[in-house]
Amino acid sequence: MEVPTFEGSQGTLLVNQGPSDDYQGGKVMASYISLDDGATWTFANLVDPDQLMGK
Numbered sequence: 103m104e105v106p107t108f109e110g111s112q113g114t115l116l117v118n119q120g121p122s123d124d125y126q127g128g129k130v131m132a133s134y135i136s137l138d139d140g141a142t143w144t145f146a147n148l149v150d151p152d153q154l155m156g157k
Contacts, residue, residue, distance in 0.1 A: 104131075111139045116149060 106115040113136040130150050134143040 106136070106140060108140070112137055113140050113143075114146075115143055 104116040104118065106113045108114075115134040115136070117132045117134065119130070119132075130148050133146045133149050135146045136143050
């Protein structure tokens with residue numbers, strides 16, 4: 103898990119996955135958002151920096 107970033111009370115958290123037995127070999131991250139200073143987090147989308155899912 104990456105360190106969350108905040109703009110006011112809204113936060114974004116990226117979760118990496120490990121290199122074995124994980125989705126897309128750990129190269130695609132899950133993005134979560136928080137609207138309450140990080141008390142709760144909700145899945146937002148997948149982050150695919152290397153565009154692996156389009157191949």
